[in-house]
Amino acid sequence: MKAEVIIIGNELLKGRTREGNGHYLTKVLGKHSIHTNKLQIIGDDHAAIAQSVELALATKPELIFVSGGLGPTEDDLTKTSLANIFEVKMTQNELAATITKENYKRMQRPWKPELNFYHHFPKEFTPLNNPVGLAPGIFFTHNKILIFVLPGVPREFRAMLDQECLPIIKQSYPQPIESFDSYTIKTSGLPEENIFNQLCPTLWQDLQQWTNGQGISSLPNLTGIDIVLQLNTSLKPLTDYHTEIMQYFDRSPLAPYIWHYGDEPLAELIVKYLQKMGQTISCAESCTGGLISCLLTDVSGSSEVFPGAFITYSNQQKITQLDVSPKTLESFGAVSPEVAFEMSQGAQKYLKSDYAISITGIAGPEGGSSDTPVGTAYMAITTPTVTKNFHLSFTGDRQTLKKRFSQKALFYLYQEITKTNNSEIL
Amino acid sequence: MKAEVIIIGNELLKGRTREGNGHYLTKVLGKHSIHTNKLQIIGDDHAAIAQSVELALATKPELIFVSGGLGPTEDDLTKTSLANIFEVKMTQNELAATITKENYKRMQRPWKPELNFYHHFPKEFTPLNNPVGLAPGIFFTHNKILIFVLPGVPREFRAMLDQECLPIIKQSYPQPIESFDSYTIKTSGLPEENIFNQLCPTLWQDLQQWTNGQGISSLPNLTGIDIVLQLNTSLKPLTDYHTEIMQYFDRSPLAPYIWHYGDEPLAELIVKYLQKMGQTISCAESCTGGLISCLLTDVSGSSEVFPGAFITYSNQQKITQLDVSPKTLESFGAVSPEVAFEMSQGAQKYLKSDYAISITGIAGPEGGSSDTPVGTAYMAITTPTVTKNFHLSFTGDRQTLKKRFSQKALFYLYQEITKTNNSEIL
Numbered sequence: 001m002k003a004e005v006i007i008i009g010n011e012l013l014k015g016r017t018r019e020g021n022g023h024y025l026t027k028v029l030g031k032h033s034i035h036t037n038k039l040q041i042i043g044d045d046h047a048a049i050a051q052s053v054e055l056a057l058a059t060k061p062e063l064i065f066v067s068g069g070l071g072p073t074e075d076d077l078t079k080t081s082l083a084n085i086f087e088v089k090m091t092q093n094e095l096a097a098t099i100t101k102e103n104y105k106r107m108q109r110p111w112k113p114e115l116n117f118y119h120h121f122p123k124e125f126t127p128l129n130n131p132v133g134l135a136p137g138i139f140f141t142h143n144k145i146l147i148f149v150l151p152g153v154p155r156e157f158r159a160m161l162d163q164e165c166l167p168i169i170k171q172s173y174p175q176p177i178e179s180f181d182s183y184t185i186k187t188s189g190l191p192e193e194n195i196f197n198q199l200c201p202t203l204w205q206d207l208q209q210w211t212n213g214q215g216i217s218s219l220p221n222l223t224g225i226d227i228v229l230q231l232n233t234s235l236k237p238l239t240d241y242h243t244e245i246m247q248y249f250d251r252s253p254l255a256p257y258i259w260h261y262g263d264e265p266l267a268e269l270i271v272k273y274l275q276k277m278g279q280t281i282s283c284a285e286s287c288t289g290g291l292i293s294c295l296l297t298d299v300s301g302s303s304e305v306f307p308g309a310f311i312t313y314s315n316q317q318k319i320t321q322l323d324v325s326p327k328t329l330e331s332f333g334a335v336s337p338e339v340a341f342e343m344s345q346g347a348q349k350y351l352k353s354d355y356a357i358s359i360t361g362i363a364g365p366e367g368g369s370s371d372t373p374v375g376t377a378y379m380a381i382t383t384p385t386v387t388k389n390f391h392l393s394f395t396g397d398r399q400t401l402k403k404r405f406s407q408k409a410l411f412y413l414y415q416e417i418t419k420t421n422n423s424e425i426l
Numbered sequence: 427m428k429a430e431v432i433i434i435g436n437e438l439l440k441g442r443t444r445e446g447n448g449h450y451l452t453k454v455l456g457k458h459s460i461h462t463n464k465l466q467i468i469g470d471d472h473a474a475i476a477q478s479v480e481l482a483l484a485t486k487p488e489l490i491f492v493s494g495g496l497g498p499t500e501d502d503l504t505k506t507s508l509a510n511i512f513e514v515k516m517t518q519n520e521l522a523a524t525i526t527k528e529n530y531k532r533m534q535r536p537w538k539p540e541l542n543f544y545h546h547f548p549k550e551f552t553p554l555n556n557p558v559g560l561a562p563g564i565f566f567t568h569n570k571i572l573i574f575v576l577p578g579v580p581r582e583f584r585a586m587l588d589q590e591c592l593p594i595i596k597q598s599y600p601q602p603i604e605s606f607d608s609y610t611i612k613t614s615g616l617p618e619e620n621i622f623n624q625l626c627p628t629l630w631q632d633l634q635q636w637t638n639g640q641g642i643s644s645l646p647n648l649t650g651i652d653i654v655l656q657l658n659t660s661l662k663p664l665t666d667y668h669t670e671i672m673q674y675f676d677r678s679p680l681a682p683y684i685w686h687y688g689d690e691p692l693a694e695l696i697v698k699y700l701q702k703m704g705q706t707i708s709c710a711e712s713c714t715g716g717l718i719s720c721l722l723t724d725v726s727g728s729s730e731v732f733p734g735a736f737i738t739y740s741n742q743q744k745i746t747q748l749d750v751s752p753k754t755l756e757s758f759g760a761v762s763p764e765v766a767f768e769m770s771q772g773a774q775k776y777l778k779s780d781y782a783i784s785i786t787g788i789a790g791p792e793g794g795s796s797d798t799p800v801g802t803a804y805m806a807i808t809t810p811t812v813t814k815n816f817h818l819s820f821t822g823d824r825q826t827l828k829k830r831f832s833q834k835a836l837f838y839l840y841q842e843i844t845k846t847n848n849s850e851i852l
Contacts, residue, residue: 010641010643011643011645012449012452012465013452013461013462013463013464013465014452014453014456014462014608014656015449015450015451015452015453015454015455015456016453016608016645016654016689017645018444018445018446018449019444019445019448019449019465020444022445022467023438023441023444023445024441025441026438026439026440026441027440027441027442028441029441030440030441035439036439036440037439037469037474038439038466038467038468038469038474038478039438039439039445039466039467039468040464040465040466040467041464041466041467042464042465043463043464044643048464052464055481071618071644071646072618072619072622072623073618073619073622073630073644074622074642075642075643075644109617112619112624114623115619115620115623115624116619116623132821153646154826155822155826159821182440182442191535192498192499193498193499193538193541193542194541196498196499196500197498197540197541197542198538198541204499204500215436216500217436217437217470217501218497218499218501219437219442219443220497220579228437228442230440263442283737285716288720288723289716289719289720289722289723289724289728289732290711290715290716290717290718290719290720290723290735290737291716291720292716293715293716293737294714294715294716294717294720294828296715297714297715297716297737297739297789297828298824298825298828300790300791300792300824301792302715303739303740303793306715306739307739307740307742307743308736308737308738308739308740308743308747309716309736309737310734310735310736310737310747311709311716311719311723311734311735311736311737312734313723313728313729313732313733313734314729314733314734316733316778317733317734317777320776321736321747350746351743352742364726365726366726366727367729395558395581395585396581398724398726399724400580400581402720402723402724
């Protein structure tokens with residue numbers, strides 16, 4: 001099954017708001033084996049809406065999703081645009097009025113129809129309930145294409161996708177013909193071209209036995225190259241593919257460079273691993289300002305393995321909270337392997353954890369020097385037996401550097417904890 | 427000036443990677459008064475690339491940007507696609523070879539042309555230097571449209587946009603005819619429809635005196651409604667608009683609901699404000715797991731006002747680090763106003779800051795109860811004179827809740843610090 005997605009909003013074309021509904025939608029559709037052909041991001045403009053809808057219709061997808069422009073203000077054009085495009089009149093819709101009335105009641109606000117006209121609806125279009133907001137969504141069909149129009153507010157979009165659209169899709173297509181799943185092989189230490197064009201020149205071709213000639217992606221990122229396969233899981237279950245692919249790679253020269261089969265975020269791998277081992281991790285963060293802890297605590301169940309962290313931005317806090325020696329700070333500076341070393345040991349000691357990770361560096365844009373330029377960080381990992389130092393060096397703006405520092409720190413941490421423990425027991 | 431943007435990558439249509447290059451690009455273009463018509467996100471597919479380029483050309487923009495598909499693997503189709511679309515042959519390009527050779531040298535890696543064919547180039551297209559990666563970008567013109575093709579790796583895309591594309595654009599269009607700037611009026615406490623359709627029924631129309639009939643957006647978010655105006659700053663400077671708009675709103679019934687003119691992130695407002703006051707803030711985070719600290723430290727210069735934070739995920743850490751009384755934890759539970767109160771006071775005391783903010787809650791998906799369901803959080807703000815409690819209640823998944831908790835916490839914090847201090851002195 002195929003879908004076309006249209007996201008409406010001037011703010012998305014001005015770099016003000018980062019597109020998120022389309023991202024969420026394509027992920028959910030993917031899980032239901034629905035392939036997104038194209039995602040069009042356009043402004044609040046009748047002509048742009050008309051053109052993008054025409055384009056979407058022309059590809060003859062099973063589904064079209066539209067996000068945005070259902071609110072009460074003058075830049076909310078979607079309803080009238082659609083009425084024009086499909087040549088239907090706007091009328092008062094009783095169901096839309098009922099839904100709206102109930103929503104206002106739930107929010108304990110009086111509904112004044114003249115303030116938003118939520119009950120005015122393109123004729124014969126069906127209102128969709130909005131379980132967390134006010135404005136009803138829209139559902140209609142055209143040439144057998146199911147068309148859904150949802151509010152742009154992310155939590156409303158998500159709730160309506162799950163609770164309103166998916167049930168309609170399932171009813172219309174009770175047995176999807178084909179289902180697909182993503183499968184990731186994570187490598188580290190070799191550039192893309194050396195994997196595919198040197199070490200394993202037949203790899204791309206070989207992988208086609210599982211993907212039927214397409215659906216292979218090679219994605220470079222901070223931890224190396226991810227090879228992603230789209231697998232037809234209506235032919236056989238993912239576990240069967242997994243076994244076959246593992247067997248293939250066991251005999252491949254790429255084997256020593258593969259560090260994981262799967263696509264869980266690093267923080268999730270770490271938390272799940274420590275859960276199994278009954279061990280804990282704490283953090284002492286300076287330049288990442290809490291991001292490493294934030295990523296770890298994004299994982300449900302992290303409270304079992306993460307007692308807490310110190311964010312020691314000032315030297316004084318490094319001394320007071322982590323017992324970093326003032327002499328070390330003075331001799332080597334706050335951004336040094338020596339301080340990272342003591343920070344990590346302090347975190348392990350005072351947060352009473354099995355492992356600890358520390359980082360101190362320069363996220364910029366100020367504070368760099370020729371010795372320690374912006375983008376430099378030192379980190380340390382303390383295991384139950386040893387403390388190890390690591391050196392990071394990246395480019396980018398402040399937020400990018402914080403992200404890259406944190407991502408790489410988690411990567412090293414994962415390597416260390418799986419190395420320290422006897423991973424066979426898992 | 428107008429631009430069309432095409433972003434290529436299967437991973438963007440599967441919800442695997444969230445689109446970021448287009449977001450960054452539209453923001454940068456906006457700063458240079460270039461309006462993005464449309465952003466098309468498509469897969470690694472010859473037909474899709476051809477169709478999207480045709481569409482972009484048809485709108486007759488001054489600029490077209492393409493991101494992605496310049497790497498060395500078989501899913502990198504952009505170069506050959508463009509050669510087909512514009513009916514030019516692929517040839518060996520000397521400048522591309524020179525650029526590539528230099529880039530490999532910088533990375534201290536040997537360049538083997540047969541592994542990536544980075545020197546193979548559509549005839550008469552110009553290679554662009556890639557100052558942080560390997561593959562050259564592409565520049566060419568067609569019917570006077572400047573067309574830029576950049577790698578999809580975000581840091582390469584960004585560096586090349588800044589260092590390669592913008593200089594070419596400036597050279598081709600030395601004096602942009604019109605320049606536009608965004609201007610935001612931030613309100614709180616009134617729904618969209620009550621602002622525009624009840625309290626200020628002529629507001630939308632009134633605002634058109636500054637926007638010339640379009641370029642007004644009303645954007646609901648967690649802190650209220652943002653009214654965003656696109657102002658033609660080639661007519662007069664932004665400061666003049668600011669004065670006029672402030673004067674207008676001073677006489678408007680909306681005045682008591684406006685809390686800021688401008689669009690800085692909340693964390694930046696807080697950091698800049700505390701810098702001016704010479705005051706400091708510390709955090710004690712439980713359910714947000716470091717996100718509040720991370721947002722504060724995203725601001726350059728935050729080290730002046732932020733000594734550090736405690737992330738106390740476990741009860742034991744709340745007791746040990748923040749001096750929360752075990753009796754309070756036992757009597758009221760970790761997620762309670764009482765614990766938030768003591769956490770905040772502990773942070774202020776042990777991190778020696780003027781202000782402190784604390785939060786404890788249930789980010790889910792586990793851990794909720796009928797009394798404190800998932801989405802509940804209690805926070806406290808300690809000022810130099812008093813500690814105040816706040817109650818938060820949201821819906822969403824774990825990461826969404828962490829974001830909403832943090833955003834709202836910063837909003838309350840901003841209100842408190844500007845209330846506590848005599849803001850007149852600024």
